Amino acid sequence: MATQRKTYHHGSLRQALIDAALAIAKEDGVDQVTVREAGKRAGVSSGAPFRHFPTKTALMTAVAEEAMRRFRAEITVELDRTGKLDPLARFRALGIAYLRWVIDNPTHFEIISMRRTIDFDASETLVQLNEEIRGLMVRILEDARAAGQLRTMDMEGVPLQARALVYGLARMWIDGQFAQWGGAEKAELLMRQSLDNFLALLAK
Amino acid sequence: MATQRKTYHHGSLRQALIDAALAIAKEDGVDQVTVREAGKRAGVSSGAPFRHFPTKTALMTAVAEEAMRRFRAEITVELDRTGKLDPLARFRALGIAYLRWVIDNPTHFEIISMRRTIDFDASETLVQLNEEIRGLMVRILEDARAAGQLRTMDMEGVPLQARALVYGLARMWIDGQFAQWGGAEKAELLMRQSLDNFLALLAK
DNA sequence: GTAATATGTAATCAATGCTTACATCGATGG
DNA sequence: CCATCGATGTAAGCATTGATTACATATTAC
Missing domain, CATH: 1.10.10 (Arc Repressor Mutant, subunit A)
Structure with missing residues (x-):
C-alpha cells in the first residue's frame, strides 16, 4: 500500500x-x-x-467529508434512477438506499455520525452536504403531500420522524443492536420492513 | 473529591x-x-x-451497568406512576421518560450506547437489563393492540419501528444534530412532537 | 539564480493503557 | 495469638500515539 x-x-x-x-x-x-x-x-x-x-480531528473531518460525498453520490444516483416514480415510491427508494449504504459502508457512516472524533460544525462542506441531503428528503416528502399521497398530518413533524427512524435504524446496526437477529441480509430485511411499516402508516 | x-x-x-x-x-x-x-x-x-x-473497557462496562440500572429505575417508576392509564398512554409516557432521561443524562446514555468503549455482550447484566427494558415496551404495545387501540398492522415491525424512532431521536441529540434548533427544552419539545406524530399514525 | 515558502524528516515530549516487582493489609488455620 | 497467604495497593516503567520543534529539501516567485 x-x-x-x-x-x-x-x-x-x-x-x-x-x-x-x-x-x-x-x-x-x-x-x-x-x-x-x-x-x-x-x-x-x-x-x-x-x-x-493540524490535528487528528482535522484529518478525520476531511475523511468524513470524503465519506459524505460518496454518500450523497449514492443517494443522488438512486433519486435519478427513480425520477419517474411517484414521490412516495421515491421516498421509499431513498430510505432503502440510505440504509443499504450504511450496511455496505459501516465505517464510513460511523465516521460521519461520530461527532466526537470529527469537528462537524467547523466543516463548511459537511454542514452543507448534510443540509443538502436533508433537503432532498424534505422536498420529496412535500411532493408526496402535494400529490395527495399522505394522510393529513403535521408536516412539521413528519420529516424529523422519518429522519429519526432511518438514523435510528442505521445507528442500531452500527451499535450492534441487530446482532441477535443475524447478519447483514437479515438486518437489511428488518430495516426495510420497518421502513415499509412507517410508510404504510403514513400513506393515505 | x-x-x-x-x-x-x-x-x-x-x-x-x-x-x-x-x-x-x-x-x-x-x-x-x-x-x-x-x-x-x-x-x-x-x-x-x-x-x-482488567482493562479500561471492563471499567466502562461496569459504568454502563450502573447507568443502565439507573435508567431502568427511571423507566419503572414512570410505568408504576401511569399504571392505571390505558396502554397507549403508558406507551407514550414510556417514550417521553426515555427521551427525558437521555436529555438529562446525555453522558450516561452515551456510555450505554457507545459499544466501542464497552463490552456489551460480555456483560450478563447489560444484556439482561436491555432485554428487560425492551420487553417492557413490547408488552405495553401488545396491551395496546389487545385493547384495540392500534390500527391493524404487522406487529412484528411495530416494536422495532418504535425502538428505532426513540433510539434515533436520542442519538441525534447526543450526536449534536439538534444543535441548530436550540437547547434542551426545544429539543425535548421536538422529540415529543415526533413521538406524538408516530402515535397518531399508529392509533386507531 | 537566489530568496522565500512549502513540505518533508528525526528526535522528542506528554498522556495513557497496561504490566511487573514489590509492599502492606486482612482473613484463616493451627 | 500469630504465622501464613491471598487480596489489594504502590512505584516504576513500557509501548503507543498525538503533537511539537529543529532542521533538511524541494518548489515557487521574483
Whole structure:
C-alpha cells in the first residue's frame, strides 16, 4: 500500500492520508486509525501528516467529508434512477438506499455520525452536504403531500420522524443492536420492513 | 473529591472507580475518562484500578451497568406512576421518560450506547437489563393492540419501528444534530412532537 | 539564480493503557 | 495469638500515539 516515492515531496499527501485513513477504518475499525499508520501507508514520516492537518480531528473531518460525498453520490444516483416514480415510491427508494449504504459502508457512516472524533460544525462542506441531503428528503416528502399521497398530518413533524427512524435504524446496526437477529441480509430485511411499516402508516 | 483514606486498603475501590468515572464523564465528557484520573479521584495510584478491572473497557462496562440500572429505575417508576392509564398512554409516557432521561443524562446514555468503549455482550447484566427494558415496551404495545387501540398492522415491525424512532431521536441529540434548533427544552419539545406524530399514525 | 515558502524528516515530549516487582493489609488455620 | 497467604495497593516503567520543534529539501516567485 505504501506508495514508493522517489521525490522528497510526496505530491499528493493530503489525499493519500485521507485514503489511507479510510482504508484503515474499513479494514481494522475506526478506532484503529492512527496518524502514524496513515502516514506510514502513504510512505511518509510520523510528523508529515501534521503539515496537512493540524490535528487528528482535522484529518478525520476531511475523511468524513470524503465519506459524505460518496454518500450523497449514492443517494443522488438512486433519486435519478427513480425520477419517474411517484414521490412516495421515491421516498421509499431513498430510505432503502440510505440504509443499504450504511450496511455496505459501516465505517464510513460511523465516521460521519461520530461527532466526537470529527469537528462537524467547523466543516463548511459537511454542514452543507448534510443540509443538502436533508433537503432532498424534505422536498420529496412535500411532493408526496402535494400529490395527495399522505394522510393529513403535521408536516412539521413528519420529516424529523422519518429522519429519526432511518438514523435510528442505521445507528442500531452500527451499535450492534441487530446482532441477535443475524447478519447483514437479515438486518437489511428488518430495516426495510420497518421502513415499509412507517410508510404504510403514513400513506393515505 | 479524592476521598482521603487512612488505611492502606481502600475498602470499596471498585464502586469508587465507577462513581469517579461517571463523574468525570458528566463533568468533562466521556472521552475525558482515563483510568488514571478515576484512580486519582478515588485516592489511589495509577495501577490500582487494574486490580479491579482488567482493562479500561471492563471499567466502562461496569459504568454502563450502573447507568443502565439507573435508567431502568427511571423507566419503572414512570410505568408504576401511569399504571392505571390505558396502554397507549403508558406507551407514550414510556417514550417521553426515555427521551427525558437521555436529555438529562446525555453522558450516561452515551456510555450505554457507545459499544466501542464497552463490552456489551460480555456483560450478563447489560444484556439482561436491555432485554428487560425492551420487553417492557413490547408488552405495553401488545396491551395496546389487545385493547384495540392500534390500527391493524404487522406487529412484528411495530416494536422495532418504535425502538428505532426513540433510539434515533436520542442519538441525534447526543450526536449534536439538534444543535441548530436550540437547547434542551426545544429539543425535548421536538422529540415529543415526533413521538406524538408516530402515535397518531399508529392509533386507531 | 537566489530568496522565500512549502513540505518533508528525526528526535522528542506528554498522556495513557497496561504490566511487573514489590509492599502492606486482612482473613484463616493451627 | 500469630504465622501464613491471598487480596489489594504502590512505584516504576513500557509501548503507543498525538503533537511539537529543529532542521533538511524541494518548489515557487521574483
